[in-house]
Amino acid sequence: MADTVGLRFHREGAVLTLTLDRPDVHNALDWRTREALVAALADASADLAVRAVVLTGSGERAFCTGADLRVPLPAPPKPADAPERAQGEVARGIATGWQRLVTAVLDCEKPVVAAVNGTAAGAGMHLALACDVIVMAETAKLVPVFVRRGIAPDAAGAYLLTRLVGPQVAKRLYLFGDDVSASEVAGLGIVANVVPAGDVLATAQALAARLATGPTRTLAITKRLVNRALDLDRDSALAEEAWAQELVMTTQDAQEGVRAFIERRDAEFRGW
8 A cells, every 4th residue: 555645554564554644734634535545444454464454643733623625526517507506415425425434444344443643523533433442642632513613413423423422422512512622532431542642653553453463354243243233123133143153253263263272372363
């Protein structure tokens, strides 16, 4: 993987670090960077050499502040008498844009660790919440800015936040739109670590390195089970669990895990 406009790649061992690299606009994403990130997550799923992903922002001020609205999306030409914003355009843009990005994080077959180095605002907050493990700098904050702009939460935010903290807390955060400090986020139970700003990336990479030594296919299937758990009725959830075990038990890592247990040693997982 090679660096692209707005996104830097670095792989050390089995850990791929993706850095949003637009510090001049607080790592707000234009559509090109957003699409590059979607592609990078899909590539990470398929790459057997990658077993965990870290997502962070460039600099110390911002993780991601949502969409860069100054960069227009490409669009086909309109008839001369068409309205500036035709019905359907907003919904289509949300579905094919930020919802697709958040889904790419949720569906990535490798664990994704967010190193929230600074402000995560708007859709950038939801990008962080979509990650499997979150590490925040003490100086970082989440900013559910939508109500301040007179718009509803997007980028799958209400879906994600409500499942993480419950409806009452989610409504309080969205309806008032106040900044949420790292210490308050920690109190909500949705971050793994709150650390000094200079340690946030190293801490996230250390957690990712630990995950990268695990049984990668098992982690992928476990992530899917948990992500879907609140959407399924009991019978469907138990059926998915049974088939998940069926799939996992055919992996070499599962066989290695059983051998290691019998031989009373640590397992050495390969990722397949």
